[in-house]
Amino acid sequence: MKRERKRSNAPIFWALFGAGGMLSALLGPMLVFITGIAVPLGLLLPADTMSYPKMLAFAQNWIGKGFIFAIIALFLWHAAHRLFHSLHDVGIHAGTGAKLICYGLAMLATILAAYALLAVGF
Amino acid sequence: MNKRRPYVRSMDGWWRKNPFFVEYMIHEGTALFVAAYAAILLTGLVRLAQGEAAWNHWLTALKNPWYIGFHVLALIAIGYHTYTWFKIMPRTMPPVVVGGKRLSAGAITGGGLAVAAAASLALLALVWGMAR
Numbered sequence: 293m294k295r296e297r298k299r300s301n302a303p304i305f306w307a308l309f310g311a312g313g314m315l316s317a318l319l320g321p322m323l324v325f326i327t328g329i330a331v332p333l334g335l336l337l338p339a340d341t342m343s344y345p346k347m348l349a350f351a352q353n354w355i356g357k358g359f360i361f362a363i364i365a366l367f368l369w370h371a372a373h374r375l376f377h378s379l380h381d382v383g384i385h386a387g388t389g390a391k392l393i394c395y396g397l398a399m400l401a402t403i404l405a406a407y408a409l410l411a412v413g414f
Numbered sequence: 415m416n417k418r419r420p421y422v423r424s425m426d427g428w429w430r431k432n433p434f435f436v437e438y439m440i441h442e443g444t445a446l447f448v449a450a451y452a453a454i455l456l457t458g459l460v461r462l463a464q465g466e467a468a469w470n471h472w473l474t475a476l477k478n479p480w481y482i483g484f485h486v487l488a489l490i491a492i493g494y495h496t497y498t499w500f501k502i503m504p505r506t507m508p509p510v511v512v513g514g515k516r517l518s519a520g521a522i523t524g525g526g527l528a529v530a531a532a533a534s535l536a537l538l539a540l541v542w543g544m545a546r
Contacts, residue, residue, distance in 0.1 A: 321534060322538055337542060344469045
């Protein structure tokens with residue numbers, strides 16, 4: 293017996309939400325501390341930790357590219373999903389338009405990150 | 415014209431009346447900081463692709479007190495996200511059975527937080543090792 297069933301796309305968004313949530317839970321606070329506090333204020337880490345040659349070399353390396361891409365894309369998919377589902381809680385009807393804006397922005401950012409990582413070179 | 419005016423109870427500020435929902439809104443709200451931080455990193459990545467001058471401009475901008483202030487708030491918010499992520503985990507993951515007994519909620523939360531602490535220290539050590 294074969295029956296066409298419309299499959300939900302929710303598991304995809306939920307998986308991205310979960311992956312981004314886990315990644316940001318594990319590494320988020322330390323990343324914020326390193327890039328946003330320690331390096332700008334010259335605390336703890338060497339002064340040239342995020343210098344142009346070092347960051348360029350990191351972004352040109354395949355492992356570095358993968359790390360940067362995973363952090364930016366998954367953080368944004370996590371946030372997009374969570375904010376989309378919080379819209380109802382703050383009294384905004386979460387329809388197709390809101391879904392397009394939330395997931396669309398995450399998709400655009402993902403494409404932009406991939407493009408920049410390719411533009412950085414190898 | 416519609417003369418019927420049925421009573422609809424206002425839902426304004428519903429979550430402020432119950433501490434459970436206040437906490438819920440705060441932990442859902444951490445996503446705003448995750449998104450803003452990722453947007454800052456994405457800007458940095460684009461600047462890196464644009465060349466040395468653009469990158470240095472971005473790096474200097476991070477020293478602005480407003481950015482430092484934002485990152486301090488983001489550190490608190492995302493740190494709270496880490497705590498709530500693993501606090502909720504016993505209810506979001508399938509039951510884990512070890513030796514015929516279900517793994518306790520405390521063990522899952524504690525284990526998750528320990529892994530997060532270890533991962534954070536490993537990341538700091540890795541960055542420190544790569545930078546020197």
